[in-house]
Amino acid sequence: MGSLANRAVALVVVAIILTALLVTVAGFLLSRSELEQQARNQVETIATLIAGELDDKLALRLEALNHVAQNLTMSGDVLNTRARILIRRQTALEHLFDAVYLIDENGLVIAENPEDYRQAGLDVSNREYFQRISSTLTPVISEPYISHYQEKPAIMVAAPIFDHRQRFIGVIGGAIALDGNNFLDQFINIRIGTTGYLGVATRSGFVVVDQRDHQPMAPVRVANPVLRDAMEGFEGTLETRNSNGEKTIMSVQQLTQVPWFVSASWPAREALAPITRTVDAFVWILLLVILLIAPVALWRFRRLMAPLKTLGIQIRERHLGMRSDPVDVAGGKEIRQVAEIFNTVTDERDEVLVSLAEREAFFRSLTQSAPIGIVQTDVLGRIEFANPAFEAIVGKPAEDLTYSYLADRVDSADRQEAIAGWKNAIRSQSVFRGRLRLAAPDRVIWADVMTAAIQTPEKALGTITVVRDISHELEVEEALKTEQQRAETILRVLQEGVLMVDVEGVIRFANDAACRLLGIEGECVLRNFFQLVTIETEERELTAQEFLSGDDLDSLYVTLRNSLGVPFPIDLTMLHIRQGREDERLVFVLRDDSDRRRQEERLSWEATHDSLTHLLNRRAFNASLVRCLGEAGRQEARSVLMLIDLDYFKPVNDEGGHLLGDDLLKRLAELFKESVRQSDTVARLGGDEFGIILPACGMARAQALAERIRADVEALRIEHDGRSFGVTTSIGLTELTPEDSGPREVMARADEGSYIAKSRGRNTVVVVPSPPAG
Template identity: 80%
Template sequence: MLIKRWLGSLVNRAVALVVVVIVLSALLVTVAGALLSRAELEQQARSQVETIAELVAGELNDKLVLRLETLSHVARSLTMSIHALDARARLLVRRQTALQHLFDGIYLINESGQVLAEYPESFQQTGLNVSDREYFRRVASTLTPVISEPYISNYQDKPAVMVATPVFDHRQRFVGMIGGAILLDGDNFMKEFINLRIGETGYLGVATRSGVTVAHGRSGRPMAPVRVANPVLRDAMEGFEGTLQTRNGEGEATIMSVRQLTQVPWFVSAVWPSREAYAPITRTADAFIWVLLLVIVLIAPIALWRFRRLMAPLEMLGNQIRERHLGMRSDPVDVSGGTEIRQVAEIFNTVMDERDEVLVSLAEREAFFRSLTQSAPIGIVQTDVLGRIEFANPAFEAIIGRPSEDLTQTWLAGRVHEADRDAAIAGWKHAIRNQSVFRGRFRLAPREPDRLIWGDVMTAPIQTPEKALGTVTVVRDISHELEVEEALRDEQQRAETLLGVLQEGVLMVDTEGAIRYANDAACRFLGAEGECLLRNFFQLVTIKDHDRELTRQEFLTGEDLGSLYVTLLNTASETFDIDLTLLHIRRGLEDERLVFVLRDDSDRRRQEERLSWEATHDSLTQLLNRRAFNAALVRCMGEAGRQEVRSVLMLIDLDHFKPVNDEGGHLLGDELLRRLADLFKESVRQSDTVARLGGDEFGIILPACGLARAEALAEKIRANVEDLRIEHDGRSFGVTTCIGLTELAPDDSSPRESMGRADEGCYLAKSRGRNAVVVVPSPPAG
């Protein structure tokens, strides 16, 4: 209340305005400067964090590459038989001086996963079986060097990473692996990265894309799960690189830069708290606030004194105006002062002269109003401020059915039907109180009680600056219009009821795509049940004709569609096979519409897909059949001339399968075939082709595999099949395989040639006592 009274003075308001202007101007300059400075600081901070992240990622890549290449070089020097490797393991490990400087631990492991030797021997891992370790399984299956995921080692349960590479004998058979362990909390190069700092509180982190922390400069704890609640870290696990603003685990704003490693699926994150990065801006803002307070303390008293002197003539003018209004003064007001104050005095004198002229003209205007409304085709009624009728034109008399003399000085609300009277009175009062126009539809009360008249009523107040004088009400008879609207609504309701029970989706959109009508079936297709109207149809769905997406422009400019089979994907990620019909309504006009009819075509398409699958697959094993295998073989032969590494064809013929069927029954034979099919699929790559060619014969196409790797894979398959046994009625059943291998040569004129060579290998294997792998070389290029 005290502040309101103080601001009642123009002088005080002017002083307050000066202070506010100073503050706002200073704040504007400060904010602009702060934003520019912050932008510059932010760019510098981002560049610094990006540079550190990039340098650390590059250095970490280089160190991992050095260790991987050194380990691979050592592995190539260990080419020897399994027995020699086992006998000389300890001596071989002790000689690896280069590896001893690069790794915290060195291990030589045989092909079954047993540790043959280690360095240092104080780790006491010799004899331990590590076949269940992820790095051993990857090396044994891929026969390539790997850098493992972080794991808990057997040495004092310390977290570590294993760099491992396979060891082969002179026949390129896998005989074991040599691995170097890097302890994540050891005194090695990882510790150097973690001890790096950005500013005073910034830090570095290294994590895998699978969500495991390799090293963390803030917590120092490896093997912790990555905080996936942080969107930047979550995106980094998907391969993101870049620099963004985010928050750390304590909710503190930070600048984070992420760089992916090229040698392993790891990423480096450099984090610098924004509080430290933008500290200079905060110090500048604090200093400015103190300077601003000092300026306000000095300026406010001076402005108050000056404004009081400027406003003295205005106070004199106010006294003269009050005297003129009360009749105590007949002369025009006259004061000295600034130009603005003298202008106010002149305007006041002019207004007083004009007021007298206005009062004279009011009577003339009222007469003009009455003559104008006499010929108006709609009812016009004038009331006083209480709502009593002062004037009604002939049109209103005709609507009500009463003459003007019966209406004058009666209540206008009395001419409204009793059921609508309260609402009419409330709207009429609201119009006067808020100086607004009130509009509504009401039933009127004519002379004939059995006659119903609906009126479209609009009431506006007659207002002067001082007070309300009454109202003017316009009444239009809309009884016939409402009857027509009711008939149209009935027709529309019948149409919507019919469309609502249809299974087909029916919707109508305008040229921008806004949905003007949609039945329930259409809303289900759009994935927006009950929320279709006025939403954009082309934003809710994607419609594809085969692999081509149909656009809004194509629908607008194209012809009507009688039946088009398309695929519809909605925003709820639901996919429908649709038989689409399109009709154009009022084409080329402003109110052009498109009508879509959507019919679910999923059953027919699923039937076609099932028949297509059955035509190319074996129903028992779910593998490709002979026809699909031959087609894949033809494609692979067509690419043989462009490949640096030859593709290989493998034919597999089962030994002793007939006794399984005869003694165990056909059901047991079928089960064995299914298990063998699963074994073949699990043994090869995803790019390889596996098929059942008929009976107990299978075929595998190995694109760009090379004969040496294919032979090793064939030996592995032969051994796994030999180990596969099925127990039935107390007996054990199994089979062996004869496997024929041959390379696909560019000179092969047809699949029959390469199939013949592989088949020849199967016959040679059978002649050599079965359960064998035979390679038939391709003919030399002629």
């Protein structure tokens, strides 16, 4: 190594190796970061597109069903009578759904298309979608469920149907099979690379579509933290590990139409495979270059030592930009080698500068289209760059934001905390994360904020801040908390007995209600369920083996005789969990049927009676009127309809208060009931309007009765706070004839009589004759 040529050769080889390693490491890190970001963007874009398309398709189907429901305005009887014809006319829905159903107000399927689904007469009142739509009276998209037909997973898109009085009379629903040939099946064919996969799941924890195992309604793998967060409303792109422990890039996008989310996953080994292959190729090329250059450099360096001054001049000219061509001097191989190295380094520098410029342009383009706010500030906190997403969040254009202080965009209540956090991030070279309120022109916005310092080893250059609007997420979280509290309250007061047993019959879980039904004081876990009770139908006793090997049971009415020999009429439901496996479990739900019967009787009474006066309501009154009309042709004396409209009732409510008005209505109800026969029908039709049906009464007796009621009401007074309150009545009478087409015609005549009575000064009885027989 005493020779300058040998030292130069060694130096050249070492320089090439170090330069190549530096370029390799830098290129590897930069390329890996860029490739990883591109992979994240690609996965996120696919998840966003799929989520958007799913939302569009679900919205289309929901809107189509709602449009059809609005065009089905008719009475409930007409809907039941023409159900099959109506459902066949909805040809447009056949292309949107696997099956279309018409369901009456009680939850019974009255028609379906296609008819080979054989669902007519099926009771779906216990389905989640029917309970939601009958309580909210708005269109819904259901959670996934197992359909009664072929027991396959499906979802139901449903809309309520109302009659002309906007009364709920039924539901039109479209079923979409999760494993059928429909728009959900199209997503199975979308691939991410070779090993990437897509999935659609509900926030309640069930798979809708999964490209890997194609098992709809399978539980979501909550062991994956990204999926677990997605079920809580998380949306974004993160690195995680799949069920095989393999590093994976996963993007989650929430749907707006339904509480579902789309997950797109791409194994990192495939996503980053190009950079690995590039590094391997570069290493082999580097070894080949070294093997070729080292002997050539040793041979040429001894002969080409050119004048160093000429070389220096050319290098200086190239450095100052006075020379655009590469340095080219004659001389020994040492000088030529230096010239070649200089030219190589210069070219690489130009390439790096071009690459940096391209990356900066790429960063600018990426931030412009990013869905979250991105803000760059100087060390004083003045905004140098803000992307459109941040402009939209704070409601200010870029020209108003540039060179203004970022802290001014924070609500005054959180401003000091934000400033302190940003200063600490710059000082400690850490990342500040916080949840802040941002001041917008017309509202306050909650945002997740993350700030990191931009700095070199010598000094800080500023900060980069990422802002995500979470106002809607907080509203959703609050709604979810409310729903969770409601569910917990329901569970605390649940009266049904619920227990779970293993294949040996040993009780693994039981609530207090179940233990009471079994006749056990205290804890009944680890006792044998089938040894404690006998379960009998009307025909025979059911055995433990029948439960284990049979299908799920839904609302089977049985008699349960507990360990004390006490019999209970039970509505029994039994479900298999993990059927056929060693850890199979049976879940029994035991409902005391006597309570249900009493509840049905109470509900039946409430459905036909007015809660204040305990008189019949309008629905029961109309039913009685229809029956009476049907008997009109067989009666010697005509039946009479009496409509009573109270006069001056509003001043009683306004001046005496609603409690006084309610008391007056109850006294009037007692007066009406005491004035008529046992066979007569008295009802409160709504507000201050009452109706009386007088079967086979005759108009003369009915008119005398109406005059007596009018006089008794006029005489009724209530004393309150030193004042006397009372009302009078405007009464319309009309006969029921065989020629009447229905209750509406008779009601219209009687109503006309009450209006005429009011026009004559109120406190009057008016008889409206029936039209002559035609």
